[in-house]
Amino acid sequence: MTYTIKDVAQKANVSTATVSRILNDQGGYSEKTKRKVLNVIQELDYYPSGVARGLTNKRTDTIGVLVPNLTSSLITEFLNGIESVAHKIGSSVIVCHTESHGVKTLKYLQLLHEKRIDGLILASTALKKEYYDYIVKMRVPVVLLSAYSEFPVPYVTADDYEAAYTGTKYLIQKGHKNIGMISGNKEEWIAGNLIPRVEGFKRALSDHNIPFNESYIEYGKFSIDDGVTGLKILLNRVPDLTAIFAENDEIGMGVLSAAYNLGIKVPEKLSVIGMDDISLCKFMSPPLTSVSLSHNEMAEKAANLMFKMINSDTEVNNCILDHQIIERKSVRSQ
Amino acid sequence: MTYTIKDVAQKANVSTATVSRILNDQGGYSEKTKRKVLNVIQELDYYPSGVARGLTNKRTDTIGVLVPNLTSSLITEFLNGIESVAHKIGSSVIVCHTESHGVKTLKYLQLLHEKRIDGLILASTALKKEYYDYIVKMRVPVVLLSAYSEFPVPYVTADDYEAAYTGTKYLIQKGHKNIGMISGNKEEWIAGNLIPRVEGFKRALSDHNIPFNESYIEYGKFSIDDGVTGLKILLNRVPDLTAIFAENDEIGMGVLSAAYNLGIKVPEKLSVIGMDDISLCKFMSPPLTSVSLSHNEMAEKAANLMFKMINSDTEVNNCILDHQIIERKSVRSQ
DNA sequence: CTGTTTTACGTAACCGGTTACGTAAAATGC
């Protein structure tokens, strides 16, 4: 039995309305009663129930974050950024680990709907139609983080196409001609079935007159493991590769790892570049060169956008952030 | 305006009580009305409010998880495990990033209290008295994950002392005599001011008649960065070290990274062993040998324990899990 | 065909807050 506002009111000889007003700094009470009530609150060690408050206020000060993966550093760095701004604003965040699984995702959306969250962030998640349909039913501000969509949902992301183009071009300018790519899951990108990072890669090659062949790309998922198996398969298929463009840093880390175990020196024998520039990159051996997509900024921006929508109910602009090569030690000139 | 149970009741020509009974499978209604109500529910696309439900049921199906750090892989693996069992049970998890910060932690506890969470897990957090005091006020099941306490709070953890002993002994048996240790934050372990992992390290040395000197230990925090600065400082102080015992894998990764950049070959010139066996270890160059503390099991066990307490209100036993050396490539025989 | 038990509901109070509205007392104007 914790105390309720009634207990406080009774003990202070006032009405619950007055207590409520004092709790919310709404004025309409004298200094004297305020002190009296505050004393009782302290004495009873009373804390108002957020649940009850949520019922009337229609605001739970809670947001949901859908992530495809909790073991990816990129994602947890996103989570970190989101949590940080949420906390500043006084909101809590519920993490939902969807594993990129459709049914699980929908179940989570339903759960969050029932919990009456104030807003929702989808991190690195392709917005399928069924998700979108559900979300409009929820009538809750949503923003996509590191994803974009043709549905009218605001997103903050990098220009994956451009960033991949830049990364590939960097490799080319270093003199590489035989460049393989290890990409994430094909099926993840239903929309338009063009994978931006893959397209950027291809375009950079063709713009520099480097012949391209589908066998230069290996598709896996997004994890480190996919980097290691990816490298093995790729090298098997086309042995004279001098550089690998990894679709993200986790894959890049996997490539580094596989290369080490295969006795292939990086960057002497093989150059590798990743994308995202997660914080682990600089601690790799060798430190992994990467295309930074300013994802720290991204997460905070997405969160701020969402809270802006929650608080003002205004439409909001999409946001595309810059990218930039962070040179470290995993690429050398050919 | 989303629909409420009243809308459903009205449209189906029954009372809200009946709808509620049907929603909760409580019996006391005919098949016919059940179908009728279910139809209306589907038609209106009604979802009951978890907030309202929480108010009467005094159960929010939400738990809180306090983590000191969201960028540590160990912690996110914990989070992963907890989220997984919570989801199975139908609970949501609110992440609270305390940054090991006392005031922030208390603020979070208060927030979780107001949110009326059903249970709480403190991951890798030393249970200070002030936290404990607050927690007893909350009257909510709590379990410590990868931490222990003298206060009567159930914990699930490894035996850090023993594990460190085992890890150090392993190094000794490989012929190392000049072993340095890089440890986490001294101040984190207020309780008894003995750091279990440090004590285990010292004890292993003395049991094997290896002279010990405080200068062999460097204290930092728990991050990769502390591993890199730690190694530099340590090597400066005592240059003839042949092995490093890292208090956790992140520090171990930092050591690997620093060694690489310093041109010190691991394991040829320097052996390093970490602790926790996070999933990144095996992808390092070289793959990092580590003392596994079965932390996957740990997280799930902690979560299960907490839910058991929530559901049955019974006392519950502490749990100390095994450890085991996972040999990889970062240690060689001297 | 009664009398009793069971079934299938409805009514209304309750969970713990917020708030629109009403009013007595205090403050202000003249």
Added chain:
DNA sequence: GCATTTTACGTAACCGGTTACGTAAAACAG
């Protein structure tokens, strides 16, 4: 001094569910 405005509250309805209790109808027993 009285009329008017302002202040400081209290009352009660409401948010959206759950549930104890009551009861008419149905099922069953004999």
